[in-house]
Structure formats: C-alpha cells, structure tokens
Amino acid sequence: MSDESIKKFMYMNRKAPYGTIYALEALEVVLIGAAFDQDVSLAFLDDGVFQLTEGQNTDGIGVKNFSPAFRALGDYDVNKLYVEKESLEARGLAESDLMELVWEDEDDDWAEKPSIKVVSRDELKAIMGDQDVIMSF
C-alpha cells in the first residue's frame, strides 16, 4: 500500500491557453503544488490540448506567452502529462504538433524521457478513476 500522506493529484486542463485566464492560473497552481511532494499528473483535453502546441506566438494579442513555463515542469518532478487522443484528432492536431517536454530520470542515469503521453479517452478515464484529488480548470 502506498504512503497515505501522499495523494494522487490530477490537474485537468480543458480550456485554450489564451482567451481566458484559466490555463495560466491552472499552471500557477501546478507550480505551487509541486512543492508539496504529492503524486502529480496533468490531463489535457478538449481545447486544453492547444496549451501544449509548439510555436505559440502571442505578439498579436498583447498577452504573455506562458507556454515556456511548461518546459520547467520536469525540473519539479511533474512528468506525467496525459493528452487525450480524441481531443487532438477533433482539432486536426497530432502529437508532432506538441512541444517536446522532457524530464530527467535520476534512477536511470539522468536519462531524458518524454513527459507527454497521448492516451485514449478510455485510458484517461481509468487514470482519472485512480486519482485522490482532481482539480479541473
């Protein structure tokens, strides 16, 4: 049985990165939460999949492009980013359209490993069912 003081936290991201502040403020929760030594994962579905797209440019809307902050997540041991396959496909996106996010596995000679895992809706459902706390943004 796992340590009872560690809970499984999942942050669900369902909204586009710009247009509303939900995505940015969700990431702020993730970064603060990383200091609490919990078992953290992120899920991206619906328009939330746009948050991870490569090459975001916000020059035209005068809003800060916060997508580089996702690259820091690996350093905070936040390395389980689940992206729903159906949401990608519905928007004409593929895994190759997403940023390459990696983390270093200290148990494997600091090998760089991908943080993003594309999963089906059914797989995501099972992962969600395994969580203690789900915060939806």
Next chain:
Amino acid sequence: MKIGVVVNEGPYTHQASDSAYQFTKAALAKGHEITRVFFYHDGVNNGTRLTVPPQDDRNIQQRWTELQKEHELDLVLCIAAAQRRGILDENEAKRQGKDADNVAEGFRISGLGQLIEAGIQSDRLVTFGD
C-alpha cells in the same frame, strides 16, 4: 466527512458561487466538516465588501460572511488571483501603496498552497466553476 470547497467563478455572472454556498450550507447541516472554502480565478470577487446588489436580490458576499461567522469557516481568497483583480486587504493595500482595501469580513487572503493543503487534508475536494 472532511470536505474542501473551491469556487472558481465570481458572483452574479455565474451560478458557481451560489451552488458552492448552497452545497456548503447543506454539507454543514448534514454534520460534515468544511475544511476550507478556497476562492480562485474570478471567484475572489466573492470576497469584496463593496458589492451593492439590488435590495430584492441575494447578497452573495454577505451570505458567505454570515455562514463564516456561524460555522467559523475558513474562507480564503487566493492572493495572486486577488491582486490581479483589485481585491486587497489592509496589509496588501499598504504594501502595494494603494489608497483602499476591500476584503469583506470573514474572508482572508492567502497563497495557493492553501488550495493544495485543502486537497491533502480533505476527504473530498469539490470544485464549483464552469
């Protein structure tokens, strides 16, 4: 059961704050413990004492303040979200060189860590938002 409540929308525009209030009240009536009510995103606007709703409408802020007094609830406004939206307590107003503060009685301002802590310490964390 220990229940944490998260309110992610402001008053009047969205139902979320009303639902969170009704839920909190009902949970308390059933004997559950509310570990904390955390206001995030536009939810921090529930904690301004300067709202003046029409007299024949509910006063959402006032309702929270009264429920807090009755049950010693911990009503927490996220500081980062609050500062963006012009919700300041006396200390913050002073620190930021502003000429007024507007946090309502019964609410306090604190950090996002309080949200994570509510998730850790509660049996259930219930989110109200869109």
